[in-house]
Amino acid sequence: xxxxxxxxxxxxxxxxxxxxxxxxxxxxxxxxxxxxxxxxxxxxxxxxxxxxxxxxxxxxxxxxxxxxxxxxxxxxxxxxxxxxxxxxxxxxxxxxxxxxxxxxxxxxxxxxxxxxxxxxxxxxxxxxxxxxxxxxxxxxxxxxxxxxxxxxxxxxxxxxxxxxxxxxxxxxxxxxxxxxxxxxxxxxxxxxxxxxxxxxxxxxxxxxxxxxxxxxxxxxxxxxxxxxxxxxxxxxxxxxxxxxxxxxxxxxxxxxxxxxxxxxxxxxxxxxxxxxxxxxxxxxxxxxxxxxxxxxxxxxxxxxxxxxxxxxxxxxxxxxxxxxxxxxxxxxxxxxxxxxxxxxxxxxxxxxxxxxxxxxxxxxxxxxxxxxxxxxxxxxxxxxxxxxxxxxxxxxxxxxxxxxxxxxxxxxxxxxxxxxxxxxxxxxxxxx
Numbered sequence: 001x002x003x004x005x006x007x008x009x010x011x012x013x014x015x016x017x018x019x020x021x022x023x024x025x026x027x028x029x030x031x032x033x034x035x036x037x038x039x040x041x042x043x044x045x046x047x048x049x050x051x052x053x054x055x056x057x058x059x060x061x062x063x064x065x066x067x068x069x070x071x072x073x074x075x076x077x078x079x080x081x082x083x084x085x086x087x088x089x090x091x092x093x094x095x096x097x098x099x100x101x102x103x104x105x106x107x108x109x110x111x112x113x114x115x116x117x118x119x120x121x122x123x124x125x126x127x128x129x130x131x132x133x134x135x136x137x138x139x140x141x142x143x144x145x146x147x148x149x150x151x152x153x154x155x156x157x158x159x160x161x162x163x164x165x166x167x168x169x170x171x172x173x174x175x176x177x178x179x180x181x182x183x184x185x186x187x188x189x190x191x192x193x194x195x196x197x198x199x200x201x202x203x204x205x206x207x208x209x210x211x212x213x214x215x216x217x218x219x220x221x222x223x224x225x226x227x228x229x230x231x232x233x234x235x236x237x238x239x240x241x242x243x244x245x246x247x248x249x250x251x252x253x254x255x256x257x258x259x260x261x262x263x264x265x266x267x268x269x270x271x272x273x274x275x276x277x278x279x280x281x282x283x284x285x286x287x288x289x290x291x292x293x294x295x296x297x298x299x300x301x302x303x304x305x306x307x308x309x310x311x312x313x314x315x316x317x318x319x320x321x322x323x324x325x326x327x328x329x330x331x332x333x334x335x336x337x338x339x340x341x342x343x344x345x346x347x348x349x350x351x352x353x354x355x356x357x358x359x360x361x362x363x364x365x366x367x368x369x370x371x372x373x374x375x376x377x378x379x380x381x382x383x384x385x386x387x388x389x390x391x392x393x394x395x396x397x398x399x400x401x402x403x404x405x406x407x408x409x410x411x412x413x414x415x416x417x418x419x420x421x422x423x424x425x426x427x428x429x430x431x432x
Contacts, residue, residue, distance in 0.1 A: 006040040007427055009143040012133065013043065014150045016051045018058045021317060022261075023342020024169060027237035028147070032062070034238075034416040039423065042066040044136055046129065070132045114265035117176045117190060120197035122153055133157060142427060146208075153200075155207030163426045166208040171218055171338040173198040173225070175266070178336035178359070182269060202226055210426055214339045215363030221338070231429075233422045238415045239345040241406060247351045249399045250327035251392035254289045256385065257328040257352075259321065259343045261295035262302070266336040271297075273378070274333045275309035281382035287389070292328070294318055325350035329388055329395070332360035333381060340364060345410075348402045353395040355384045365409055371402035 017028040035041060043065060047055050049072075059067060079085040125133075137144055137158050145165040146154050149172050158164045176194050180186050202225050205211055210231045213219040219234045226232075258274070260267030271293060282289060291312045306312050318324045330347035332354055340363055347354040348366075355373045368374040373384040388395060 006038070007142040007423075008040045008042070008140060009035070009145060009423065010042045010044060010137065010141045012137075012144065012146045012151060012154060013045055014148050016045055016047050016054045016058070018054045023237070023239075023346065024148075026239060026342065030238040030240060030412065031416065031419055032065070035420065035423075036062060036065050038420055040066075042068060042136075042141070044068040044070070044133065046070040046072070048072060068132075068136050070129055114263055114268055115179050116149075116172060116265065117179050117197075118193060120149075120172050120176060120200070121193065122200055125153075130157060137162070143423060145212075149201075152204045153207075155204055158207075163210065163429075164208045165210045165212060165426070166205060167212045168205075168218065168222065169214060169339050171221055171225075172201050174221065174338040175336055179265070179269075182335055198225075210422075212422065217363045218338055231426075233425075235419045235422050236410055236415055237340045237342065237345070238412050238419075239342065239349060239410075240412050241345075241349040241403065242412075244322070244349045244351055244403055247322070247326060249351045249353070249396045251395050252327055252329045252353070253389065255292065255328040256289050256331050257292045257294060257325055258331050258333075259294045259325070259346055262297040262299060266334055267295070269336055270333040271305065271312075273335060274331065274381075275305045275312060277378035278333065278381050278385075279309045279311065281379050282385065285382065285386055287382075287386050289385075289389075291331075294321070294324065321346060322350040325352045328352055329385060330354035331385070332356035334360035338362070345406070348399075348406045351399050351403060353388055353398045353402075355381060355388060357381070366402060366405060371398055371405050373398070 011028075011032070013028070017025045017032075020026045020029055032041060032043075041062075041064075043058075045055065045067065047069060055067065055069065058065075133154060134157055141162055143163045143165060144158055145167060146152070146158075147167045148169060152166060155164060155166060173194070176197060180190055180194065183190070205222070205226045210233060211222060211226070212233050212235050213222055214234070214236050216234055219232050222232050258267075258271060260270070262268055262271075274291065279291070289311055291309060292315050293312060294315045294317075296316065297314050302314065315324075325347060330343070330350070330352045332341060332343055332347070334341060334343075334357055337359065341360055344354070344356065344361055344364055344366070348371075353372070355375065357376050358374055359376075361372065361374060366372050373388055375381040375384040388398075
């Protein structure tokens, strides 16, 4: 296709999809890297100052992609003394955070500050951002795609004569349900907020002409939620796995790994559950291990986790994630969320065997005793870890078969072509 006849697509994201240190960034990057040669691609981002270097890195890689940047300072209202206003705003935000920490530390044994249950209802965007999105979205695009729940209500703003798409990486009402299931006590306020947020999610999704789910399970859930007013497509996340073909399985001994940052509550719950519930079961069996957590973990709460689980080590960022995971048993003790867990795909593409919960592998058709070990109770999870560590042949078999099945089910090139086919279908419907 030549530049002149390429269809125009605008992606609107709440975050800069670079560097490729998170699963969502990897999936989006791989998709755009393919689509930008098939369509005329534009990105609308709202980067913070500290993210501008990442934006420039993307610009250098994607020279044929147009970038529209909304800066935070553009959202500031006109005031008599802008510097004083910014100082007051920072002080207000700091005080608010301190007040919340006081409430959390008093009300809960463990912090729940990153839960979405109390943060899922509509929050207005800055007026300047609304005007910016409204302006850019009316510049002749054929498809406008919005990604991630924080931007879901933009569907009310987008032009009606354009094919609009929302990519639902994680169904919020399902995550909220899972969070409530993990609470020791669900209050009437929790139930009220859950109901309000679910109704808002349903109404917001109906503002889009199309919704893309990552798994067939999510597609069925969405069809039940929004009905048939919206076209729902399935397009899994794309993770490149070619490098795994030349990698051999390094059998693991005592090294257990987990990938995920603290600011994503399902990760926090997973590490919390492992440290408080699973680790004691391992110790009772005399199992010696080190639990390496990869990602950003900075809060004081981490120290309390390490006091409970002294085997826990904070690794932080690693340059080559797949090389690091190889030679370990990857743990996916996830109890909350929907969509595709990229940490599963990272484990497979690292040629590392893994133990997961049913929720962790949900939506990815990998099977117990065939490509992985699946366990949902703390005792069963610990037993699976001990079994896997003791059987090096099992580690090799599971890791090898997982890569084979992933290649059969989620071949990257086929997944990229599948996404392009979704766009072609959307555009074809627009011409009818």
